[in-house]
Amino acid sequence: MSLIDHPDAKAFILHWGEMGTQWGVNRSVSQIHALLYLSDRPLTADEIVEQLNLARSNVSTGLRELQGYGIVRRVHVEGDRRDHFVAETDLWDMLMRIAAERKRREIDPTIALLGDLAARLKQDETAPRHVRERITRMHEFISTLGNWYDQVRQLPKPTLVTLMKLGAKVARFIPGAGKPNQP
Amino acid sequence: MSLIDHPDAKAFILHWGEMGTQWGVNRSVSQIHALLYLSDRPLTADEIVEQLNLARSNVSTGLRELQGYGIVRRVHVEGDRRDHFVAETDLWDMLMRIAAERKRREIDPTIALLGDLAARLKQDETAPRHVRERITRMHEFISTLGNWYDQVRQLPKPTLVTLMKLGAKVARFIPGAGKPNQP
DNA sequence: ACATAGTTTCTGAAATTACAGAATTAACCG
DNA sequence: CGGTTAATTCTGTAATTTCAGAAACTATGT
Numbered sequence: 246m247s248l249i250d251h252p253d254a255k256a257f258i259l260h261w262g263e264m265g266t267q268w269g270v271n272r273s274v275s276q277i278h279a280l281l282y283l284s285d286r287p288l289t290a291d292e293i294v295e296q297l298n299l300a301r302s303n304v305s306t307g308l309r310e311l312q313g314y315g316i317v318r319r320v321h322v323e324g325d326r327r328d329h330f331v332a333e334t335d336l337w338d339m340l341m342r343i344a345a346e347r348k349r350r351e352i353d354p355t356i357a358l359l360g361d362l363a364a365r366l367k368q369d370e371t372a373p374r375h376v377r378e379r380i381t382r383m384h385e386f387i388s389t390l391g392n393w394y395d396q397v398r399q400l401p402k403p404t405l406v407t408l409m410k411l412g413a414k415v416a417r418f419i420p421g422a423g424k425p426n427q428p
Numbered sequence: 429m430s431l432i433d434h435p436d437a438k439a440f441i442l443h444w445g446e447m448g449t450q451w452g453v454n455r456s457v458s459q460i461h462a463l464l465y466l467s468d469r470p471l472t473a474d475e476i477v478e479q480l481n482l483a484r485s486n487v488s489t490g491l492r493e494l495q496g497y498g499i500v501r502r503v504h505v506e507g508d509r510r511d512h513f514v515a516e517t518d519l520w521d522m523l524m525r526i527a528a529e530r531k532r533r534e535i536d537p538t539i540a541l542l543g544d545l546a547a548r549l550k551q552d553e554t555a556p557r558h559v560r561e562r563i564t565r566m567h568e569f570i571s572t573l574g575n576w577y578d579q580v581r582q583l584p585k586p587t588l589v590t591l592m593k594l595g596a597k598v599a600r601f602i603p604g605a606g607k608p609n610q611p
Numbered sequence: 612a613c614a615t616a617g618t619t620t621c622t623g624a625a626a627t628t629a630c631a632g633a634a635t636t637a638a639c640c641g
Numbered sequence: 642c643g644g645t646t647a648a649t650t651c652t653g654t655a656a657t658t659t660c661a662g663a664a665a666c667t668a669t670g671t
Contacts (some may be wrong), residue, residue: 253545253552254559257566260541267534269450271659282566290617300661305618327616327671334562336569351450356572358443362436369436375468376437379517383440383465386519389592396595403603409572411602412579416587417478418601456629473648483631488649509639510647 249296254283258297273299276309278317278332287320287329314343337402345398352391359384432479437466441480457490461500468505470512498525519567520585528581535574540566542567 248254250360258279265275276297281288288296295306308330311317316333333339366377397405408415429468441462448458459480464471471479473511476487491513494500499516516522546567549560591598 248556248559251555251559253549253555256541256545257563260538264534264538267452269452273660283559283562285556301617302619302662309618336565340569340573342646344581351447355443355447358439362439366436372434372436373431373468376431376434376466379466380436380440381517386523390523393592393595396597400596400599404602407602408598409576412576413583414579415591415598415602416583418603419587419590419598420601454629482630485632485649485651486630492649 247296248280248283257283271307271310273297274310277304277307281285281311281317281330281332282334284331287322287331289325289326289327289329292406293330313345337405340424341398344394348391348394356384356387356391359387430479431434431463431466440466454490454493456480456486457493460487461494461518464494464500464515465517467514470505470514472508472510472512474510476513497529520588524581527577531574531577535570539567539570539574540572 261279262272262276266272322329363381366372444462445455445459449455496512505512546564549555
């Protein structure tokens, strides 16, 4: 029985596809990912085609995209010449890989552009003050976030899990940091 | 002189628009936001229409969307009956508001769905083990992230800034946490 | 070199989304 | 009350994106 035949698996796959579209990811790509995530064995491109009712070509490019994110990889199955694919099942790894790739593709170029603009505006006498100031601040802000992420991603997974579970309690350990707001 | 006439302001606005599309935000909405962010004074809908070359109706709905995120607000300008709009200029506030709203709109419903599916699968004898296990794990993972975010957002801004600047160094303060990996 | 698997590119159709202009509603003023 | 202007909603069209299928091309193993 195919995964897609199970109503809950199907609901998951469809929802995952919609989630993707809301975050700028092709629906087909998200669905392929969801299917592989639920599968306990490597699937061939053709099996994916059949379960998700996608065109062979789209599955091909979708798999390539997912491999670009590093959350799907090709595996060899003994006695079968066809390529098989499996998804990352460690969700923490998955999240970090997606974040890393999106930063690389979208955030880093943005930081670079903002840096250029800020530099140019620094020279430009005619530029309105607010424009210079606000673009500069945006550049600094996103750079700071980027640097923070680059550092945090280096932490070992158990440390990350610890930090996550601490939640707002991290603040207790930081000298001079305040307490959570009382809303 | 209009903001859009300044080449650097224009570059910023256009790039911001493209960024939006990559993150599932309407290009027009992002552009309106960028324009208001750079502006030092409240703008009317018509000024936005003129500068960005958008249809009046789209500006109207775009402004509504941005107000829904809480990053643009309507202000009254003395002696002018028309509505004027300004953007949040505190970038930290802006980020938190966007994150809060996207969580509310997209993540929370996802957690709810995954919770339902996980509950149903728990009963279902016929369900494949992996499907149950993986959907449950996904539910737990996203819930954990959500809880972390809900806690962290309560921290006062200065604390957040301190934590961000600390970067990976936070780990030093946490008993039992490891050190950054050496890649 | 042949057969099979995989990828890439092209095409047109389908679906989605963006858009402008018209129609409607609401707010304001004398 | 009219009359005026702004704001929103509605509607048909345009543009974009997504998609499937076909075909050409590449790579690989026998």
